[in-house]
Amino acid sequence: xxxxxxxxxxxxxxxxxxxxxxxxxxxxxxxxxxxxxxxxxxxxxxxxxxxxxxxxxxxxxxxxxxxxxxxxxxxxxxxxxxxxxxxxxxxxxxxxxxxxxxxxxxxxxxxxxxxxxxxxxxxxxxxxxxxxxxxxxxxxxxx
Amino acid sequence: xxxxxxxxxxxxxxxxxxxxxxxxxxxxxxxxxxxxxxxxxxxxxxxxxxxxxxxxxxxxxxxxxxxxxxxxxxxxxxxxxxxxxxxxxxxxxxxxxxxxxxxxxxxxxxxxxxxxxxxxxxxxxxxxxxxx
Numbered sequence: 683x684x685x686x687x688x689x690x691x692x693x694x695x696x697x698x699x700x701x702x703x704x705x706x707x708x709x710x711x712x713x714x715x716x717x718x719x720x721x722x723x724x725x726x727x728x729x730x731x732x733x734x735x736x737x738x739x740x741x742x743x744x745x746x747x748x749x750x751x752x753x754x755x756x757x758x759x760x761x762x763x764x765x766x767x768x769x770x771x772x773x774x775x776x777x778x779x780x781x782x783x784x785x786x787x788x789x790x791x792x793x794x795x796x797x798x799x800x801x802x803x804x805x806x807x808x809x810x811x812x813x814x815x816x817x818x819x820x821x822x823x824x825x
Numbered sequence: 826x827x828x829x830x831x832x833x834x835x836x837x838x839x840x841x842x843x844x845x846x847x848x849x850x851x852x853x854x855x856x857x858x859x860x861x862x863x864x865x866x867x868x869x870x871x872x873x874x875x876x877x878x879x880x881x882x883x884x885x886x887x888x889x890x891x892x893x894x895x896x897x898x899x900x901x902x903x904x905x906x907x908x909x910x911x912x913x914x915x916x917x918x919x920x921x922x923x924x925x926x927x928x929x930x931x932x933x934x935x936x937x938x939x940x941x942x943x944x945x946x947x948x949x950x951x952x953x954x955x956x957x
Contacts, residue, residue, distance in 0.1 A: 756912075800955055803834070803955075804947070804948050804955045807908060809834070809836060810832075811837075811857075812857045813858040813859055
């Protein structure tokens with residue numbers, strides 16, 4: 683029968699592919715072990731080099747984070763909640779708008795206002811409602 | 826202009842959809858103060874959110890809306906209370922709270938799982954706007 687003959691012809695091919703696959707998996711495992719050993723060696727060498735020459739090993743750059751914290755941010759959060767209705771009825775608040783607003787006095791540094799807004803956004807206190815010119819973000823207070 | 830998850834949280838867009846009801850990508854971009862060029866980016870983002878169960882798309886009317894799961898998430902009104910609660914937690918308890926959230930991620934509603942994962946990415950990824 684044609685189908686049986688075809689199966690018999692194809693079976694050796696499947697065996698070849700299977701054997702090759704086994705060999706490839708073995709090589710992958712072997713390479714993984716080599717890689718792990720190299721990582722461990724690198725860590726030890728880096729630690730040793732750091733002791734011998736501290737300047738030779740660059741320290742990881744500290745991520746810029748929020749500069750606003752503690753009492754200032756708490757005051758800002760409280761202000762957002764207090765003025766929620768007023769903020770949400772308008773187009774929303776934005777960094778330079780707060781900076782220019784003489785009635786806002788919680789944070790006087792424009793960069794810190796931006797960071798406070800970013801933190802409040804990340805905390806879920808405010809949301810981006812729309813965008814303005816130059817990438818300006820208008821925020822509204824979440825319920 | 827991109828609507829990437831490093832710029833906008835999922836809940837930013839979901840709040841807009843909640844306000845507007847059914848809306849086209851073009852109208853959503855416009856409502857958010859963006860030009861027509863952003864329409865495609867809006868559509869791509871909404872499509873990903875649909876894939877994760879947050880939005881739905883009416884093929885006939887070509888309108889986006891919140892899914893039922895999305896509506897449930899947006900209906901949560903306790904943000905201010907939760908914020909204060911978490912703010913007062915000692916560090917050890919925060920770690921435990923995170924373990925519990927991870928458990929909900931693994932065993933809870935899949936849509937919630939996606940949203941939890943994406944919130945974590947927004948809040949921690951070096952690419953996120955939170956670091957700028």
